[in-house]
Amino acid sequence: MKKILLFVLLVVSPFVVAQNVLYKGVVKDFETDSPVPYVSITAKGSNSSTVTNIDGKFQIWVSPDTKELTFSHLSYKLKSLSLNSKNRESLTIYLDIAAYELEELLIPNRPIKDIILEVLDNSQKQFSNDVVLNTYYREMLTINNEINTFGDGMLDFYYKDKKESDIIVNQSRFARFKSEEFKAYEASPLTLHLLNMQELVTDAFQFTTMRKIVKEKEYGLSLTQKTGADGRTLTILHFEPESNAKKVALKGTMVYDEEKKLVLDIEMSIHPDFIENLTMRNRVFFRFKPNNVVRKTIFNIDGNRYYLSYKMGRIHGTVERETERFYAGGNYELVIVDTKMGNLQPNPDLIYHEPTLERLGKNYTTPYWKEHNTLVLSEKEKAVLGRLNEVE
Incomplete structure (x- = not known):
């Protein structure tokens, strides 16, 4: 029985590892705590991307070897987030206003x-x-x-x-x-x-x-x-x-x-x-x-x-x-x-x-x-x- 279980685990494990991982959350303005819509979110090292909705909320599936997400918006500084297994589906990302000279x-x-x-x-x-x-x-x-x-x-x-x-x-x-x-x-x-x-x-x-x-x-x-x-x-x-x-x-x-x-x-x-x-x-x-x-x-x-x-x-x-x-x-x-x-x-x-x-x-x-x-x-x-x- 141990041999059979070991064989099954060896067969299944590569499939499990290959499953994409879900990250969900909301993007907010650091100063006002207001949601930020239309933020582009990209998985670093891939072309996988999405945007936040009108409430600043998002969901993105990435490969398990993805190390970082980037959050970009013209009115804010670029934000990078190192990924880990904690709070994957309840993230709160704060963006800082981009400092521009007077237009x-x-x-x-x-x-x-x-x-x-x-x-x-x-x-x-x-x-x-x-x-x-x-x-x-x-x-x-x-x-x-x-x-x-x-x-x-x-x-x-x-x-x-x-x-x-x-x-x-x-x-x-x-x-x-x-x-x-x-x-x-x-x-x-x-x-x-x-x-x-x-x-x-x-x-x-x-x-x-x-x-x-x-x-x-x-x-x-x-x-x-x-x-x-x-x-x-x-x-x-x-x-x-x-x-x-x-x-x-x-x-x-x-x-x-x-x-x-x-x-x-x-x-x-x-x-x-x-x-x-x-x-x-x-x-x-x-x-x-x-x-x-x-x-x-x-x-x-x-x-x-x-x-x-x-x-x-x-x-x-x-x-x-x-x-x-x-x-x-x-x-x-x-x-x-x-x-x-x-x-x-x-x-x-x-x-x-x-x-x-x-x-x-x-x-x-x-x-x-x-x-x-x-x-x-x-x-x-x-x-x-x-x-x-x-x-x-």
């Missing part, structure tokens, strides 16, 4: 548009080779401010410098909720797709929206710059509609590393003074007028590695069809879990072409939302989505 207005000797287009070209060039992104993706449709549908999944994006990326959906789930608020929408022949996941990675890598903004004459552009205590200089593009703008409405910033000329962060939303520039758009079977648009994209630099870390988008507005009228919103978030470079080809029979995950329904064999570097549900989301897997 200065730049007066360049050539058009700002040309400067920014060069930065965008250089950043896009870093993704000129074939890239495969292992990601966690989630989408949400709201009707009259209540969640109508929710979907998420582990998706692979095969980017090859073209209009769309090839998508493989490894596992996913999709649920439709019920409410009195949905009656008008459900009684209509509409299927709303306010956002399209097929375009997410291509838009990020080609900086499609930013290129349109800097080329649009109705946008006013300005540059500021600040240097950190570590010597790193960040340049910030500020954009907003000119005072006489008639057709544009977005305002925001784009931050880039001055030395490397690489984009690090893009944020944009609707300027409240120009919301009337957003007109009713005709779509098939209905009309839609947006009044709330938010976008955020985060890139990171880790040594010689430059990578997309996180992308989110939200668009809300009024939907009209004949006598029907209701308020609808589309939301998505994309967290890059791992990145692979090289000529990797997807199985053509498995490529997914739909704009949302709806057609796949419940498409999972394991609880991937617990077993991968997914985005942790916020407390507000838990209240609504806590019974997600019980919903048809």
Whole structure:
């Protein structure tokens, strides 16, 4: 019997050792004790990564030989955490505010548009080779401010410098909720797709929206710059509609590393003074007028590695069809879990072409939302989505 047990242990032990280890916790501001959202977390020595949610919470699975996690955010000092077996699932990470010199207005000797287009070209060039992104993706449709549908999944994006990326959906789930608020929408022949996941990675890598903004004459552009205590200089593009703008409405910033000329962060939303520039758009079977648009994209630099870390988008507005009228919103978030470079080809029979995950329904064999570097549900989301897997 001892010999048999020994044999079994020898066979099983390598498998046990190879199991990934889960670390969970919250990231907070050291001075205010407030949670810090959108912190990029990376396992040192690998491409495994995730981000904190709106409550500063995170979960990340790493190989057992991982020694360190790094926490990065443009507003804070880089933080490294040595890993051990203690308190793996109740970590509290405090970040110190990054010390920057006073932000200065730049007066360049050539058009700002040309400067920014060069930065965008250089950043896009870093993704000129074939890239495969292992990601966690989630989408949400709201009707009259209540969640109508929710979907998420582990998706692979095969980017090859073209209009769309090839998508493989490894596992996913999709649920439709019920409410009195949905009656008008459900009684209509509409299927709303306010956002399209097929375009997410291509838009990020080609900086499609930013290129349109800097080329649009109705946008006013300005540059500021600040240097950190570590010597790193960040340049910030500020954009907003000119005072006489008639057709544009977005305002925001784009931050880039001055030395490397690489984009690090893009944020944009609707300027409240120009919301009337957003007109009713005709779509098939209905009309839609947006009044709330938010976008955020985060890139990171880790040594010689430059990578997309996180992308989110939200668009809300009024939907009209004949006598029907209701308020609808589309939301998505994309967290890059791992990145692979090289000529990797997807199985053509498995490529997914739909704009949302709806057609796949419940498409999972394991609880991937617990077993991968997914985005942790916020407390507000838990209240609504806590019974997600019980919903048809």
